[in-house]
Amino acid sequence: MKKLQLKIGITVLICVMVLMVAVGFGTVRIEPANIFAIFGHKLFALELPSEISDNIASIFWTMRLPRAIAAFLVGAALAVTGTVMQSVLRNPLASSYTLGVSSGASLGVALMVVFGISLPFIGNFSLPMIGFVFGLGTVLLAMAMAMQLDKNLENQTIILIGMVLSLFVSSMLTILIVLSKEHMEQIIFWQMGSFSAIKWSHVQVLLMIIIPGILFLMYFAQEMDIMTFGEEQAISVGIDMRRMKIILITASALLTGTAVAFVGIIGFIDLIAPHVVRKIYGASHRIVVPMSALFGGAFMTLADMVSRTIISPSELPIGAVTTLIGAPFFAYVYFSKRGVKRHA
Amino acid sequence: MKRNLKQYVAVLLILMFAFTACTSPSTSPSTTEQTETTANTEASTNTQEQPSAQDTEEATESDETTDTDRAGNPITLPDNIERVISFAPSMTQVIEELGFLDKLVAVDTQSPKYVDGVDGLPQFNMMTPDIEALAALEPDVMFVSGMSLAKGDNPFEQLVELGICVIMIPSSTSIEGVKEDNQFIADVMGASAKGQEINQKMQERIDAIAAIGTTIEDKKTVMFEIAALPNIYSFGQETFLHEMIELIGANNAFADEESWISVSEEAAVAKNPDVILTNVSYIEDSVGEILARTGWENVKAVQEKNVYYIDNGKSSLSNHHIVEALEEMAKAVYPDEYSALSE
Amino acid sequence: MLKLENVSAGYNGTDVIHDISFRLSEGESLCILGPNSCGKTTLLRAIAKLIESNGVLELDGQSVHAMRRKDIAKRVAVMSQISRVNFPYSVYDTIMMGRYQHIKKSMFKTPGEKDIALVEACMKEVELTSIRDQMIDCLSGGQLQRVFLAHTLVQEPRLILLDEPTNHLDMKHQVSLVKYLKKWSKIDGHQVIGVFHDINLAMQLSDNLMFMKEGRIKGIGHSDDLITTDFLKDIYDVDIVDYMIQSYKRWEKFSGK
Numbered sequence: 001m002k003k004l005q006l007k008i009g010i011t012v013l014i015c016v017m018v019l020m021v022a023v024g025f026g027t028v029r030i031e032p033a034n035i036f037a038i039f040g041h042k043l044f045a046l047e048l049p050s051e052i053s054d055n056i057a058s059i060f061w062t063m064r065l066p067r068a069i070a071a072f073l074v075g076a077a078l079a080v081t082g083t084v085m086q087s088v089l090r091n092p093l094a095s096s097y098t099l100g101v102s103s104g105a106s107l108g109v110a111l112m113v114v115f116g117i118s119l120p121f122i123g124n125f126s127l128p129m130i131g132f133v134f135g136l137g138t139v140l141l142a143m144a145m146a147m148q149l150d151k152n153l154e155n156q157t158i159i160l161i162g163m164v165l166s167l168f169v170s171s172m173l174t175i176l177i178v179l180s181k182e183h184m185e186q187i188i189f190w191q192m193g194s195f196s197a198i199k200w201s202h203v204q205v206l207l208m209i210i211i212p213g214i215l216f217l218m219y220f221a222q223e224m225d226i227m228t229f230g231e232e233q234a235i236s237v238g239i240d241m242r243r244m245k246i247i248l249i250t251a252s253a254l255l256t257g258t259a260v261a262f263v264g265i266i267g268f269i270d271l272i273a274p275h276v277v278r279k280i281y282g283a284s285h286r287i288v289v290p291m292s293a294l295f296g297g298a299f300m301t302l303a304d305m306v307s308r309t310i311i312s313p314s315e316l317p318i319g320a321v322t323t324l325i326g327a328p329f330f331a332y333v334y335f336s337k338r339g340v341k342r343h344a
Numbered sequence: 345m346k347r348n349l350k351q352y353v354a355v356l357l358i359l360m361f362a363f364t365a366c367t368s369p370s371t372s373p374s375t376t377e378q379t380e381t382t383a384n385t386e387a388s389t390n391t392q393e394q395p396s397a398q399d400t401e402e403a404t405e406s407d408e409t410t411d412t413d414r415a416g417n418p419i420t421l422p423d424n425i426e427r428v429i430s431f432a433p434s435m436t437q438v439i440e441e442l443g444f445l446d447k448l449v450a451v452d453t454q455s456p457k458y459v460d461g462v463d464g465l466p467q468f469n470m471m472t473p474d475i476e477a478l479a480a481l482e483p484d485v486m487f488v489s490g491m492s493l494a495k496g497d498n499p500f501e502q503l504v505e506l507g508i509c510v511i512m513i514p515s516s517t518s519i520e521g522v523k524e525d526n527q528f529i530a531d532v533m534g535a536s537a538k539g540q541e542i543n544q545k546m547q548e549r550i551d552a553i554a555a556i557g558t559t560i561e562d563k564k565t566v567m568f569e570i571a572a573l574p575n576i577y578s579f580g581q582e583t584f585l586h587e588m589i590e591l592i593g594a595n596n597a598f599a600d601e602e603s604w605i606s607v608s609e610e611a612a613v614a615k616n617p618d619v620i621l622t623n624v625s626y627i628e629d630s631v632g633e634i635l636a637r638t639g640w641e642n643v644k645a646v647q648e649k650n651v652y653y654i655d656n657g658k659s660s661l662s663n664h665h666i667v668e669a670l671e672e673m674a675k676a677v678y679p680d681e682y683s684a685l686s687e
Numbered sequence: 688m689l690k691l692e693n694v695s696a697g698y699n700g701t702d703v704i705h706d707i708s709f710r711l712s713e714g715e716s717l718c719i720l721g722p723n724s725c726g727k728t729t730l731l732r733a734i735a736k737l738i739e740s741n742g743v744l745e746l747d748g749q750s751v752h753a754m755r756r757k758d759i760a761k762r763v764a765v766m767s768q769i770s771r772v773n774f775p776y777s778v779y780d781t782i783m784m785g786r787y788q789h790i791k792k793s794m795f796k797t798p799g800e801k802d803i804a805l806v807e808a809c810m811k812e813v814e815l816t817s818i819r820d821q822m823i824d825c826l827s828g829g830q831l832q833r834v835f836l837a838h839t840l841v842q843e844p845r846l847i848l849l850d851e852p853t854n855h856l857d858m859k860h861q862v863s864l865v866k867y868l869k870k871w872s873k874i875d876g877h878q879v880i881g882v883f884h885d886i887n888l889a890m891q892l893s894d895n896l897m898f899m900k901e902g903r904i905k906g907i908g909h910s911d912d913l914i915t916t917d918f919l920k921d922i923y924d925v926d927i928v929d930y931m932i933q934s935y936k937r938w939e940k941f942s943g944k
Contacts (some may be wrong), residue, residue: 027610062612196574222790226784236760238788283774308610313606313607323633
């Protein structure tokens with residue numbers, strides 16, 4: 001137990017450090033001391049030190065800080081949903097993306113871009129809103145179809161229908177792009193994923209949805225533990241599997257949909273976070289879910305920092321960075337500790 | 345351990361290949377993406393570097409001595425050039441200036457926006473031209489720019505095989521190159537003298553600007569956007585726009601970069617330019633958009649409202665009109681110093 | 688009291704078991720026997736409402752079809768054969784999961800005093816207290832079985848359904864498991880329904896037997912009344928009685944030594 005507490009403590013510490021590093025690095029390097037100074041200036045109207053101009057303080061406060069926070073939130077959301085989906089569907093490759101969130105959101109965004117739709121009242125948030133609605137809608141549609149076809153809502157059914165629907169939606173997207181080539185670049189850029197457009201207003205929305213969402217999923221940690229032993233065991237102990245699946249998958253889709261709506265499609269984290277976290281912390285979801293959030297958050301923040309510094313002044317698409325860093329890291333963690341446990 | 349290492353490497357390689365296969369290269373929104381270097385200028389034999397005052401009276405309809413185009417491809421010019429196709433607005437404008445607009449039998453889809461009198465002609469998409477329809481028009485020469493090669497393979501190879509003279513003129517990366525392009529087109533069309541005249545006028549106006557530019561001591565930092573948010577594009581060295589910024593006596597904010605680059609918002613703000621120029625025309629109020637950006641309030645150019653629009657056509661098409669953009673830029677950045685400039 | 692009348696159930700629209708009727712009173716146990724694919728497991732799953740079924744299925748007068756999952760879970764527990772697990776949960780945590788129905792009522796789903804006491808007691812009963820913190824993916828088959836037994840017991844069911852629980856266990860553990868279940872079934876009106884392959888082992892649990900063949904009940908009652916050579920031959924297509932006697936004679940020789 002002590003060991004676990006130590007691990008958790010270290011993880012939290014690493015997260016804080018990563019955040020500090022991420023907001024400190026960029027086109028302009030800002031020392032930790034100055035970071036606090038800027039906080040003091042913005043929150044308590046203290047004087048800025050001489051080496052920090054108003055412009056640099058602007059960069060930090062309106063661009064870097066919201067961006068780092070958003071990256072952390074999005075990374076946390078994606079990691080948690082990856083963990084939950086893998087547990088629910090008992091499939092190491094399962095994720096909200098495979099059920100159609102990514103293709104749905106892309107289609108929604110593409111429709112908006114091509115037809116120049118803008119929603120009243122929410123102007124700036126039109127794009128995220130449409131992306132979210134379409135992304136979530138696709139998953140709900142998949143679930144509805146699965147429920148019709150299979151009363152018991154077996155995992156295989158869910159996964160297959162999700163995949164088929166996802167591919168179908170993708171093909172609609174392809175056709176749309178081909179018919180309106182001048183928007184192709186914009187759509188593809190969006191799909192590649194980026195935190196570059198994040199401002200405080202976005203962070204507010206992300207905070208309001210992602211934190212409660214993650215807490216909500218954490219509430220079902222016990223159920224997810226029991227579900228790992230198989231459907232029959234879970235039912236026998238008294239879990240309404242059908243209801244639980246609907247709740248968990250919908251909640252996951254909500255979180256993923258939100259993330260995707262704001263920053264495009266960033267993959268890989270939802271796939272590897274669960275594996276890495278389970279390797280380190282064991283199987284109990286009460287620990288694994290929040291740790292996934294921290295791990296995913298730190299990882300995404302780091303990846304975002306790399307994406308915007310490595311070829312400055314240009315930026316690498318963050319999806320590429322998460323995979324480039326993530327793949328070797330994952331291989332190391334997964335394959336180095338592999339070993340079949342022998343029975344007594 | 346060895347086995348683990350192999351797996352590790354295999355996973356890494358697979359994922360890397362998967363990634364490179366998935367991300368498709370995007371074309372720059374600017375119309376001046378170049379694919380060839382100007383090293384090929386040596387190959388074109390008929391270009392004249394110095395603007396001469398006399399017309400060469402022997403200008404005939406055919407100048408067969410041109411063996412290669414501006415990209416170094418071997419070409420054989422026909423004796424008579426009556427039917428011309430232009431595949432980029434920059435070249436259409438030059439043809440217009442030379443007085444040969446009536447020889448055009450087809451243009452690209454963008455040309456009518458920049459040149460009057462060609463919208464009646466058949467128009468082809470720069471990126472995906474209909475080869476059969478092009479061949480059916482039986483052109484004598486076809487001027488194409490580097491834009492059409494952006495996809496990788498040459499869509500015009502079939503036409504070359506059919507015997508049509510396809511002349512490749514990659515977008516030039518310097519003002520000198522632009523002049524050479526002008527001259528080259530003029531030579532091909534058999535109007536070398538007119539070409540020299542155009543270039544000479546260009547040079548005169550450039551010199552006028554340069555004369556003032558060199559006297560400016562307190563150089564302002566200028567950032568020139570060719571695309572706005574969410575993906576800001578600007579440029580560094582090896583572009584004629586960069587040269588133009590330096591000519592007027594200013595410093596390009598991204599002088600230490602090369603060619604066309606995408607810049608993150610943070611990088612742009614960090615540069616803290618004195619003046620921001622933009623030739624973005626696909627947004628209604630590109631100047632207003634820049635001034636309203638969150639997080640840009642403390643940038644010098646925004647604080648003092650030194651954000652100006654430069655005509656898109658004149659600053660993005662690589663031909664003689666760039667001097668007009670040059671003058672716009674000069675007046676925008678240093679209104680006092682260039683107030684005496686006419687036009 | 689468990690009551691079945693004309694129950695039929697199956698998969699994908701095809702019935703595997705037909706016309707099943709029997710009653711099981713408080714304190715009674717039952718062993719279900721029969722050849723492969725005679726429907727034993729299907730029947731068990733129908734009773735636990737793991738699959739849909741037709742006919743009358745009542746538990747203490749209430750229709751199981753209409754009962755909600757959590758109400759069923761409070762009375763019925765299913766113990767399936769789990770031979771290996773891949774997840775590192777501790778023995779204690781795994782057993783505690785059986786208390787799900789009772790824990791989930793609390794705010795943060797933390798076990799209460801009663802839950803803890805019950806888990807401790809069960810662990811002691813099945814002699815797992817010494818390895819309470821070990822991870823279940825490191826246990827032997829016998830230990831794992833005891834973990835799941837405890838897991839089932841803490842659910843505080845009144846009826847335990849077992850599907851060939853001794854399949855993968857060695858002799859010692861087979862015997863001890865069945866002995867324990869028998870002990871449990873004597874308490875307080877508890878009922879056990881176990882599906883067995885091994886008739887001898889089944890009779891260790893209870894003399895109340897039910898033989899199935901091709902989805903139907905061929906005979907149900909006390910072993911003394913039910914078992915005859917012909918009866919078993921009809922069920923298994925093999926002379927079981929003769930086989931057992933031959934084995935007995937061989938074993939008798941061993942005891943003489």
